[in-house]
Amino acid sequence: MSPAAARPVTATVSAAGSVTLLPLPPGHDPALDYARPDMELLVWQTVQALGGVTSWSYSVIEGDPPGWLSTTYVQVDCRAGSRHDAAARADAARQAICALPWATSWPHGVVCRVVVAEGPFWLPDPDGAPRYVARYALTAHPAA
């Protein structure tokens, strides 16, 4: 077993809270084993104060150069009692997320670029509850 393969990097957490560390898979590039900024958490911390908002990440793509830049795709759902309020909430979320590259108080990394991949667009839930959906691509690198 190579030294890289012996390094535990993947952690799974059980319901009881115990952590199991797994070895690197064969052929894994150690250069890609770096602590990426948690963009999903940053987006959630940015929008949670708006209320009625949920956010989740659906894809993370290694950037160029690899081992430094990564792009995280995040979906943000904004709900409210009326379509008008949901739209206003979605617009506030968009403004807050698009301002992240200029935020300087984040210790875990630097947000280089934010692109609105989709929306915000009107997509009510199946039961008719008002919702606006938007997707963002956030490119970031770890703190130097």
Added chain:
Amino acid sequence: MASTFRVTNPEAPRLAVDPNMREKADQVAHDASALTPVLTGQLAASWTVEKSHEASYRVSTDVPYARYVEYGTRFMRGAAMMGRALARARHE
């Protein structure tokens, strides 16, 4: 020294990249199909590629509930099969 160029076919740049765009569209459709959750298989089998015009393709499905599988609802998380396929295609 000045040069003069005459454009004989304004569509030439689009014609040149059309095969690559077709290949990319096929890849997106294939990835979206592979990433689609399967219960009956109807949605996974429904992804189609249509040519809009030169170097422009549309990957779509006509299954009515596809939007809820893609984006989720307040009762279930979305699968984001098209979002993930597009993210992969954008960075390749």
